[in-house]
Structures are given as C-alpha cells and as structure tokens.
Amino acid sequence: MSENSVEPTDTTATGGDGSSQVGGGESGAKQEQYASRLTNLEKIQIKKQTVLSYPLNKKLSKLAVYSRCQAEKCDCIGWKRTDNSMQNPTFTDFCRCEHTLEMHVSHLKQKSEEELNRLLVMVVDVDNMYTAMTKQENIETKRLYLYLFRLLRKCVLTLDTPVVEGPLGQPPFEKPCIHKAVTNFLVYKFSHLGQQELITMYELAKILCHCLNTWDFPPPSSQKHIVSQEATKYKIEYTRWLVFCYVPTFCDSLQRFDTTMVFGRTLLRSVFKYIRKQMLDEFHRERDSTPQEEKRILLLTNFPTFLNQLEEEIYAPNSPIWHPEFKTQSLHFQSILDSKLKG
Ligand SMILES: [Zn+2]
Ligand SMILES: [Zn+2]
Numbered sequence: 001m002s003e004n005s006v007e008p009t010d011t012t013a014t015g016g017d018g019s020s021q022v023g024g025g026e027s028g029a030k031q032e033q034y035a036s037r038l039t040n041l042e043k044i045q046i047k048k049q050t051v052l053s054y055p056l057n058k059k060l061s062k063l064a065v066y067s068r069c070q071a072e073k074c075d076c077i078g079w080k081r082t083d084n085s086m087q088n089p090t091f092t093d094f095c096r097c098e099h100t101l102e103m104h105v106s107h108l109k110q111k112s113e114e115e116l117n118r119l120l121v122m123v124v125d126v127d128n129m130y131t132a133m134t135k136q137e138n139i140e141t142k143r144l145y146l147y148l149f150r151l152l153r154k155c156v157l158t159l160d161t162p163v164v165e166g167p168l169g170q171p172p173f174e175k176p177c178i179h180k181a182v183t184n185f186l187v188y189k190f191s192h193l194g195q196q197e198l199i200t201m202y203e204l205a206k207i208l209c210h211c212l213n214t215w216d217f218p219p220p221s222s223q224k225h226i227v228s229q230e231a232t233k234y235k236i237e238y239t240r241w242l243v244f245c246y247v248p249t250f251c252d253s254l255q256r257f258d259t260t261m262v263f264g265r266t267l268l269r270s271v272f273k274y275i276r277k278q279m280l281d282e283f284h285r286e287r288d289s290t291p292q293e294e295k296r297i298l299l300l301t302n303f304p305t306f307l308n309q310l311e312e313e314i315y316a317p318n319s320p321i322w323h324p325e326f327k328t329q330s331l332h333f334q335s336i337l338d339s340k341l342k343g
Helices: 029-052 056-064 113-135 139-158 178-190 195-214 228-250 265-289 294-315 331-342
Strands: none
Touching (some): 029 228, 056 113, 113 228, 178 195, 178 265, 195 294, 265 294
C-alpha cells in the first residue's frame, strides 16, 4: 500500500500543529490558537456532515476511491479516474486497473448505511491526516502522522476500526491520573477552608484541568532545557498525548481520551512549568484588559498561590497526593470535588 495512492481533495487545515506554540508569553496567543483550532474543527465537522448527506450512489463513488478492487487477481486499492477532466464518476466508469468503479464497491453494497457512514467519516479523516502530515514541520511528528494516515487508510480498506498498537502502550498510562491527584491535592491542602474559599480552589483546579485537556504541549525538540533522562520520558509522553488526546480532536475515527484522566505524575512534571507560565500570562492579560466581577477577581488573586502549592506537591519526592491509596477524611467532600471537576 502506498500513501501516494490517495488524492486528497480536502485542504481543510487540521486542528493546529504541535510545532508552532513554543515558548510563551505572547499576548493572547493561547486563546487565538484555541479559537483557530475550534474553527478548524468546525470546518471538519461541516465537511463530514456534507459527505454524510450525500445520496447513496455518491457515497459509494466517494468510497470507491479508497476501496479495493474486487476483481479476481487485481491488486488495485482505490478507484482512479482514467481521465482527469472527468467530473462526476458513475458506476460504469473505468479505473486505471481497467475494472469499473462498481467493481471497487461491490463488497460495500450490502453494508448498512451506518457502516458506510462510518467508513466515510474515516475517509474524511484520511484526507485530514494527509493534510496534517504535509503541513507538519517537525520530523518526528510528521512520521507519527504518516503512521496514523496509513493506519486509517488501511482500516478503510479492511473495514476495521482503527486501533493504535505498539510500544506506546494503552491508556491509562499512569495511576493515579492527574485529575485524581489534583482532587487529592484540594483535599490535602484546603479541606480546612471555609466553603467559599474551597469553592474558589476547586474552580481553579477545574480551570487547570481544562487547560491541560485543551491546550497544546510543546514538541520535545523545542524543549532544549530538558536533558537526558527527562527528555526521553517527555518524548514518550508527548507521543502518547499526540496519538490519544490531540490527534483525535480533529480525527474522530480515533478514540480520544482526556489528558487529565489517562496521564499521571510523569507528564504533569514535564509540562507543569510550561502550562503554569502560559496560564499566568493569560490571566494577567485578562486582568488588564477586561473589567472584572468579584468572583473573577477572587480567582485571579488566588491563582498564583494555588499553582505554587501544587507545584511543591508535583515535584516533591513523596507527596501523598500521588499515593494510590490516598484517603480523604470525608468521602462526601471527595465526591463533591469529583463531580465539580468533571463538569
Ligand atoms: Zn482499480
Ligand atoms: Zn481492478
């Protein structure tokens, strides 16, 4: 199988790229980046909706381009027009393999519409993955995108569900997860506070989790200050994050996981200083540019303290917040926090 066999028809930009958000401090860059990613995601969703609303024959013609020719002994893996000026192919049009378009979809005709739709969504993802790959400048990320592109492409051919296997392992990668540890942190540090202050602290924890789940992390090659063993660890964590959290945001044929639910201390140690700087920059910018209501001011005032105290627990060799058996005095308290953080 060759990736050259695909003719990407879609130039929709993908959900951003991991190589352009290095460093930090640039005003509002995070928000703009997030907004532009949302716009791109919308475009991809619209594209998928459009394809799903095609009449059946048009759906099959679209799938033919990515489907194996069913003629005996033919090794063609996708219908290709013989004449570039051809606009709307029909079932009787010939492929370069000299068989008709119909021969490339005969095995799909008895499939349910639901199954065809699943394949069509995957076809859009194949196109998007191709675009993401060609735009990507970071060599390692590019290689990973090529792997995912081939995986999706193969699954359209074999009608399988894409599953990423191999040395990266499967989520969850570490226990307790970040979400659990941050919840433990609130219990450990702030359970003596009054209800109002406590609410402020878990609002902050919620913001932190939201940022960890939606912001991009810097590619390992841009993190020159991380050395040796730490660098190797971050490289693995970053690759896992790309495959299981980041790419599935714009390529939903792949199963997506929340960063805070599947990663633990290793990733948080690697990215905390970076995320913290980004968050504080963002908060300062916001504080200077918009009039604040009381609740907001409370959050902004408490944020540095919250992050400093959390930092201590993240880098401490033996903090109880990472203990697998961390118990809270009050289960009721724990459950309130859990539900608040997930919301
Ligand atoms: Zn063919
Ligand atoms: Zn053929």
